[in-house]
Amino acid sequence: MTPAARLAAAIEVLADIGARRRPAPDALKDWGLSHRFAGSGDRAAIAGLVYDTLRRRASAAFMMDDDSPRGVALGMLVRERHLDPEAIARLFDGSRYAPPALTDTERSKLASTDLGSAPPHVLGDYPEWLDPHLAKVFGDERAEEGAALASRAPLDLRVNTLKGERDEAQAELADLKPEPTRWSPQGLRIVLAADAKSPAVHAEPAYLKGLVEVQDEGSQLAALLAAAKPGEQVLDLCAGGGGKTLALAAAMENKGQLYATDDDKRRLAPIHERLTRAGARGVQVRTPKSIGSEIDDLKGRLDLVLIDAPCTGIGAWRRNPDAKWRVRPGALEVRVKEQAGVLDRAATLVKPGGRIAYITCSVLDEENGAQVRGFVERHSGFTIAPPAEVMTGALGERAYLFRRAVLTSAEGLLMTPRRTDTDGFFVSILRRAA
Known part of the structure; x- marks a missing residue:
């Protein structure tokens, strides 16, 4: 699938999530079952687009003044993927399998990304009802804390010291490029790109023999x-x-x-x-x-x-x-x-x-x-x-x-x-x- 076709599919999944009020994994699974031509890389990329849109749903909708699946997907490409309007226009060009071409209004919104007037729950991308609860803990920093909670997580592993040491596990997993975690003396971290497919850690020999476990x-x-x-x-x-x-x-x-x-x-x-x-x-x-x-x-x-x-x-x-x-x-x-x-x-x-x-x-x-x-x-x-x-x-x-x-x-x-x-x-x- 082309990048544009993947975006169109992600918008379709987002519409299903909204219309049926269902968890994202269920909607993604159903889409995959009904589109068996999509390979594992396509499905991973579509899931990444869906989850990134959900991460930035509030701020993307505010930026575009549009909370439709298409609107929040467009805003996400700026907020999370950091694409410029021209790059987005090449994806939304109306060609076969691509989303319809950008409107003049959408182009204008994409060119103006100022969120200065947005309230904290929009800047932090969290539900409005939680704002007083987060203010109680974080005060004026709640938007920044919320935005960090909306970011993509790395893949963390815990080295099982009953089976070996961290240096040993790092060497065995060298192809995944893990690095020691900052705080935990038993942790390894694999940083994933926005469109990356999660590595099959459960199939790695180090995992199968109990040397590592997936744990934040x-x-x-x-x-x-x-x-x-x-x-x-x-x-x-x-x-x-x-x-x-x-x-x-x-x-x-x-x-x-x-x-x-x-x-x-x-x-x-x-x-x-x-x-x-x-x-x-x-x-x-x-x-x-x-x-x-x-x-x-x-x-x-x-x-x-x-x-x-x-x-x-x-x-x-x-x-x-x-x-x-x-x-x-x-x-x-x-x-x-x-x-x-x-x-x-x-x-x-x-x-x-x-x-x-x-x-x-x-x-x-x-x-x-x-x-x-x-x-x-x-x-x-x-x-x-x-x-x-x-x-x-x-x-x-x-x-x-x-x-x-x-x-x-x-x-x-x-x-x-x-x-x-x-x-x-x-x-x-x-x-x-x-």
């Missing part, structure tokens, strides 16, 4: 900040597919006892194969029969409970840009209730002197600092570990610069794409009195 650097750091130690009794309470369980197992060096569970047993399905591939031992996966019953025997016994809490997922918008346009205020209310319940449950499991690592991939205070404040009010036996102390203990010589990058509060620390070039993650360590 921020997620790696969150697990490191939990500071699981060899010989401890540790629970990953919201384990899901096991990403942080694997990181905890590596930190514990297969010494001690690690438990993993999740209220939704379907989320646990991938964890068994992943543990085997990683060479993780001493891990018990507790599949729930009824909420709480699978870990009743662990009450008051654990050194560490890690909570990768259910949340709105705002911190992961770089990887799932259509999610931000589907999230609603009601979802925040639901997540806040769930988080409080999980925290209260964890409090019963930690032994005296033990700790809870509370983690979200959200940047909202309602899900982060407010949750921690509410928890310590309900549970007087717990205190908040000073964030500076947590970072120094986990990151060593990297801690000084990391402390300057993150946003810290009395309750914990917040990573964001703008500040740390990671997904957005909040981390708080809560200690139970001995």
Whole structure:
């Protein structure tokens, strides 16, 4: 397919997403099934155009004064792909399989890209209802933080230290040109061009033998900040597919006892194969029969409970840009209730002197600092570990610069794409009195 034909296809997919209010992956899959002539490179390019348009939907629509699929696609080519009007006109030339030629109005809008009068939610490309929530956390910098959350994420890998070292993994993956991550001592980063097809990491020998796992650097750091130690009794309470369980197992060096569970047993399905591939031992996966019953025997016994809490997922918008346009205020209310319940449950499991690592991939205070404040009010036996102390203990010589990058509060620390070039993650360590 020509670049112009790919653009026409992307506009068609965007129209389907809007008309049927469906997730982008579903619309892209259906388009591919009904256009089997399109090769894998074509499908990847079309998906890239669709996701880039969703990333910049608000600012593109404002710039073009047009929120139609065509309008936002045109604006995206300026906002995200940085094309000039003449380059765009060559794509929108009305030839066979190409989008219809540009109108005079569209040409005029493309030539005038000033967003100076745009409100913060447009500059930051996020839903307007979230503006007061983001202002509470970031103040006048919320547009810049939102814009960074709209950027394309790199592909990050965590090196599994149970199987090898970072230099070894970097050498094995040399064809993908990975570079060491800035903060995580176990991370490798593969930067992808806007129109690049994601590499087949899952087919690489380094992945197949368990030397690397796909995991954002921020997620790696969150697990490191939990500071699981060899010989401890540790629970990953919201384990899901096991990403942080694997990181905890590596930190514990297969010494001690690690438990993993999740209220939704379907989320646990991938964890068994992943543990085997990683060479993780001493891990018990507790599949729930009824909420709480699978870990009743662990009450008051654990050194560490890690909570990768259910949340709105705002911190992961770089990887799932259509999610931000589907999230609603009601979802925040639901997540806040769930988080409080999980925290209260964890409090019963930690032994005296033990700790809870509370983690979200959200940047909202309602899900982060407010949750921690509410928890310590309900549970007087717990205190908040000073964030500076947590970072120094986990990151060593990297801690000084990391402390300057993150946003810290009395309750914990917040990573964001703008500040740390990671997904957005909040981390708080809560200690139970001995």
